[in-house]
Amino acid sequence: MVKVVICGAAGGIGQPLSLLLKQSDLISHLALYDVVNAAGVAADLSHINTKSKVTGHGKESMDEALKNAHTVVIPAGVPRKPGMTRDDLFKINAGIVRDLAEGVVRNCPNAFVLVISNPVNSTVPIVCEVFKKHGIFNPKRVFGISTLDVVRSSRFVSEVNPKIDPATRVTVVGGHSGVTIVPLLSKLPHGFVDSLSKEQLDALTHRIQYGGDEVVKAKDGAGSATLSMAYAGARFTLALLDAVIGGKQGLIESTYVNLDADPQATASFKEKTGLEYFAQDVEFGPEGVSRILPLPTVSAYEQTLLDNAFPELKANISKGVSFITESA
Template identity: 85%
Template sequence: MVKVVVCGAAGGIGQPLSLLLKQSDLITDLALYDVVNAVGVAADLSHINTKSKVTGYGKTEMDEALKNAHTVVIPAGVPRKPGMTRDDLFKINAGIIRDLAEGVARNCPNAFVLVISNPVNSTVPIVCEVLKKHGVFDPKKVFGISTLDVVRSSRFVSELNSSIDPKNTRVTVIGGHSGVTIVPLLSQIPNGFVDSLSKEQLDALTYRIQYGGDEVVKAKDGAGSATLSMAYAGARFTLTVLSAILEGRSGLVESTYVNLEADAAATAAFKEQTGLDYFAQDVEFGRNGVEKIVALPKLSAYEQGLLDVAIPELKTNIAKGASFITDSA
């Protein structure tokens, strides 16, 4: 049995994400958990004629939902509301992620944990610190899903160059998963793509990738954020990881935000140089989750400048997430 749990399954990301996962034959048991409406969402999805069984769990049933899970995907959280500061939002969502991580530690300590809930730069350290506290932390099994940055990059570069197929072009994105911490390695796109851009075009494209979410918020007139594209990216990442774990497929690579101890030998020099414990870069997956963290390619001077700006912001984000758990211990 391959039980995949979606925590926050009735939300704007959770519903389309669950729909996409329901279509996969890799999953035999799709468990949907949320504080409201998950039972109804599960009933709706259960009518779809694919192999997986779908069950729904409400507010008081988190432990039952998580019991013996193989993989847990977490898009749970609340959007920022009028009058709410970003710090208020962090405290609420950090508490939600902490409680879910506690549930994982109790009920499925060997599960693979895939975190969508923002701010990913901080929520992944929260999950890891909780699992450490319970003595069940495996850095090869915890991932921050930063795939939307890759998806956006592929789409946006194709809009500038019609010869680029967005579906088959994967742009490596390193750093983190918010604002200036998002560093797209556009120099790695073949056939001299970057050389064809003016400095103004490169700046505009980089900014659009870093702040693409703002386009959606503006277009939705403040009534929502990127939910459908995030669900697509989350499903793509989840199914890629499951393909490597369950089918033993080799060579599957995605950019993802991970604890660098997942491949300590490969990242030791980088950790010493930057002082970072978490970082998004290309990861190759295997039966145990992280097979290897792929070495960074040679960065252009422009990309190195972006990374230099990202590092201090990442340090702040990571410390904020980790201290939320360690300072309350």
């Protein structure tokens, strides 16, 4: 029995994410939790003729939803509105994520936990601190889904140079907001970066870092990036399940993780930067993180981006950690 729980399943990300996951034969039970409308979404999805059963769970049945879960995906929270940064979301979404993490502790302490709720740079440390407080923290099993940055990079790069297939994977490191998003475009084929002027490279980098703002503006107050985030979230979740359940090897995604998930590979980086969390290419295995791949050699331009990202990341991480430790 592979039970996957979507926390926030009736929301703008949760509904399309649930639809995409309903199509997977790897999942035998899809449990949908939300404070409103989960039952309706579950009833709708349950009519789809794939193998998994679907159950809906409302505000008073979080524990029932999470009981014995294999994987918990958390898109719950409020979306960004025009003029709102990911950091503006913190006070609202931090409490939601904390409460869901406590639910995991009670009901499925060995589950893989995949965090979409923004700001990811802070909400992932919140989950980890809750788990540490209860003595169940396993850094190999907690992930911040930063896959949308990779998806956007691949798409935007292919628009600049049609010779590059949109499916070409771009390595993106750092975090999951603004200047903390660092696309390593120098690693792309066809002399991609060399073909760009400094102004073009700046514009493309900025578009990748702030792509979410395009969607928020285009939706004119009606929401943020929900469909593309659901696609990215499903891609990440299914890759992890392919490795953990299907036994597939060599599956790699960029994800925001606690660097203790692979201490030998990250020790020197942690010492140099003082960071406990970082988005980097991770290879999946039966325990979640199999290994964290080394940070590639970066260009001088990318090093400048990293130098700008590090202080912001430190502040984001500290904010998430303090939310738990100072309220204990």
